[in-house]
Amino acid sequence: xxxxxxTYTPETLLDVAVRVFNERGYDGTSMEHLSKAxxxxxxSIYHHVAGKEELLRRxxxxxxxxxxxxxxxxxxxxxxxxxxxxxxxxxTVEVLVAELxxxxxxxxxxxxxxxxxxxLERRREFDHEVAELLKEAVADGDLRSDVELRLATRLLFxxxxxxxxxxxxxxxxAANGAQVxxxxxxxxxxxxxxxxxxxxxxxxxTP
Amino acid sequence: xxxxxxTYTPETLLDVAVRVFNERGYDGTSMEHLSKAxxxxxxSIYHHVAGKEELLRRxxxxxxxxxxxxxxxxxxxxxxxxxxxxxxxxxTVEVLVAELxxxxxxxxxxxxxxxxxxxLERRREFDHEVAELLKEAVADGDLRSDVELRLATRLLFxxxxxxxxxxxxxxxxAANGAQVxxxxxxxxxxxxxxxxxxxxxxxxxTP
DNA sequence: AGAGTAACCGAACGATCGGTCGGGACAAGG
DNA sequence: CCTTGTCCCGACCGATCGTTCGGTTACTCT
Numbered sequence: 008x009x010x011x012x013x014t015y016t017p018e019t020l021l022d023v024a025v026r027v028f029n030e031r032g033y034d035g036t037s038m039e040h041l042s043k044a045x046x047x048x049x050x051s052i053y054h055h056v057a058g059k060e061e062l063l064r065r066x067x068x069x070x071x072x073x074x075x076x077x078x079x080x081x082x083x084x085x086x087x088x089x090x091x092x093x094x095x096x097x098x099t100v101e102v103l104v105a106e107l108x109x110x111x112x113x114x115x116x117x118x119x120x121x122x123x124x125x126x127l128e129r130r131r132e133f134d135h136e137v138a139e140l141l142k143e144a145v146a147d148g149d150l151r152s153d154v155e156l157r158l159a160t161r162l163l164f165x166x167x168x169x170x171x172x173x174x175x176x177x178x179x180x181a182a183n184g185a186q187v188x189x190x191x192x193x194x195x196x197x198x199x200x201x202x203x204x205x206x207x208x209x210x211x212x213t214p
Numbered sequence: 215x216x217x218x219x220x221t222y223t224p225e226t227l228l229d230v231a232v233r234v235f236n237e238r239g240y241d242g243t244s245m246e247h248l249s250k251a252x253x254x255x256x257x258s259i260y261h262h263v264a265g266k267e268e269l270l271r272r273x274x275x276x277x278x279x280x281x282x283x284x285x286x287x288x289x290x291x292x293x294x295x296x297x298x299x300x301x302x303x304x305x306t307v308e309v310l311v312a313e314l315x316x317x318x319x320x321x322x323x324x325x326x327x328x329x330x331x332x333x334l335e336r337r338r339e340f341d342h343e344v345a346e347l348l349k350e351a352v353a354d355g356d357l358r359s360d361v362e363l364r365l366a367t368r369l370l371f372x373x374x375x376x377x378x379x380x381x382x383x384x385x386x387x388a389a390n391g392a393q394v395x396x397x398x399x400x401x402x403x404x405x406x407x408x409x410x411x412x413x414x415x416x417x418x419x420t421p
Numbered sequence: 422a423g424a425g426t427a428a429c430c431g432a433a434c435g436a437t438c439g440g441t442c443g444g445g446a447c448a449a450g451g
Numbered sequence: 452c453c454t455t456g457t458c459c460c461g462a463c464c465g466a467t468c469g470t471t472c473g474g475t476t477a478c479t480c481t
Contacts, residue, residue, distance in 0.1 A: 119238055197358075198404040221429085257431075
């Protein structure tokens with residue numbers, strides 16, 4: 008009845024594997040590396056999972072589930088386009104921070120295997136949905152139209168996705184997810200310069 | 215006397231290698247892959263370069279030389295901090311576009327070898343120099359101070375560096391380097407929203 | 422013509438790759 | 452007691468890794 012777990016499950020093993028994948032890169036990580044990090048022999052890993060690629064598939068699935076979940080939330084579906092875009096931007100940052108190792112791995116796949124190509128495909132779908140929001144917001148006159156739409160979408164995602172390259176929750180002065188989300192929304196919508204003071208959030212994460 | 219070149223040089227071979235590295239990832243690329251792409255045998259590659267890691271070293275060196283070169287240019291050294299920051303931002307985008315495959319490779323190294331760790335170190339140096347500019351500009355009151363300095367620096371670089379993930383110069387409607395640089399500067403300094411109309415460039419690339 | 426060399430090749434090196442196999446240790450259930 | 456199943460192991464598999472080596476071709480220079 009109790010949740011006692013002394014040995015590995017596919018999930019706990021995944022935690023270890025994803026950590027090593029992110030440190031060394033997926034291709035740069037051997038099953039030997041994983042076995043050392045997990046403290047069990049190489050062959051024992053195959054008792055829990057089918058192989059290296061299944062670990063990758065489980066990891067990127069978790070990341071994608073988190074991201075697509077955002078689009079089903081109510082504030083992402085109703086309201087003005089610019090409000091929905093702000094919400095999705097904020098929530099994407101929060102999910103990215105909450106599921107950091109998994110999203111990190113997702114954002115680094117190169118497309119060498121079927122699993123990786125499938126992950127790239129799903130990512131494109133998500134980006135496309137957000138791009139539609141941005142398009143609507145520009146049509147509403149709420150976002151500037153002098154910067155090309157695709158360019159702006161790419162740069163917005165570039166800013167968000169870059170978080171996985173530097174955010175370290177274990178750091179002493181580490182901001183939490185909502186704080187990082189605030190910074191991203193402020194910068195993305197109002198820029199660095201000291202003029203845009205339009206409030207786009209109070210930091211509570213619930214606009 | 216003429217520059218006839220029918221065979222490979224270390225430089226032309228590097229072009230091929232960097233292309234494949236970026237497609238498959240450095241660790242995911244074997245010397246066999248390189249030999250197929252270059253059209254010569256695996257062993258012939260060693261006639262031109264010492265090995266796989268030297269190809270990586272040459273590539274990231276070229277990228278780093280381009281980036282650090284920016285900091286020696288006059289507009290990056292004289293004038294107000296915010297002006298210098300704008301200039302460095304614009305030029306970084308331009309160098310990134312001009313040396314796209316090399317910078318792409320640089321931005322993806324994970325630190326598995328000495329060469330990769332050296333590249334990461336140099337990158338940190340460059341980022342630090344730009345962070346200093348941003349700090350000065352905030353002290354001058356030219357940039358907003360309500361977003362934490364380090365956060366803003368990371369996000370600015372995240373936006374810029376993301377370009378390697380989507381910019382494809384061979385695309386039909388591809389923007390050129392100066393146009394992308396304009397979009398980045400507009401977004402970074404004034405944001406997405408329709409209010410900041412402060413001019414930070416006329417698109418000529420020479421502010 | 423002969424010597425030298427740049428460019429290339431096929432074959433093979435030891436090491437490591439992801440993955441398989443048969444079996445041992447141990448706890449639970451009868 | 453014996454069986455059953457979970458969890459793990461060392462030994463090993465064929466394939467592939469980055470690299471080396473001996474040798475061939477073709478061009479340049481004298």
